[in-house]
Amino acid sequence: MELGTKIRHRREQIGLSQADLAQLMHIAQGRISEWESGARSQMSLKNLRSLARALGVSADYLIGTWEDDAEPAPTAATPATPEGAALSGRRRGRPRKAAAVPAGARG
Numbered sequence: 001m002e003l004g005t006k007i008r009h010r011r012e013q014i015g016l017s018q019a020d021l022a023q024l025m026h027i028a029q030g031r032i033s034e035w036e037s038g039a040r041s042q043m044s045l046k047n048l049r050s051l052a053r054a055l056g057v058s059a060d061y062l063i064g065t066w067e068d069d070a071e072p073a074p075t076a077a078t079p080a081t082p083e084g085a086a087l088s089g090r091r092r093g094r095p096r097k098a099a100a101v102p103a104g105a106r107g
Contacts, residue, residue, distance in 0.1 A: 024054040
């Protein structure tokens with residue numbers, strides 16, 4: 001299946017319009033149309049990641065790295081979030097400094 005077909009099929013499967021998807025990705029609706037029609041087949045890595053998150057699929061699925069017969073299950077559209085943020089209790093970013101230990105408390 002071609003990239004544009006995968007995008008359109010998955011977008012329709014989760015009930016998004018091109019405008020809705022473009023809004024989730026913070027890009028112009030025309031770009032979605034170009035990808036789906038095949039007029040434009042290249043995209044930046046940033047857009048690929050954003051597209052995969054918005055559609056709830058992996059980038060590998062979209063670009064066809066592994067051709068699986070199984071398509072992703074339909075899910076409700078969710079706003080794009082950093083990968084794993086909702087699934088993991090881990091904090092992202094710089095680690096906090098350790099609390100200072102009073103001088104007399106050291107052994």
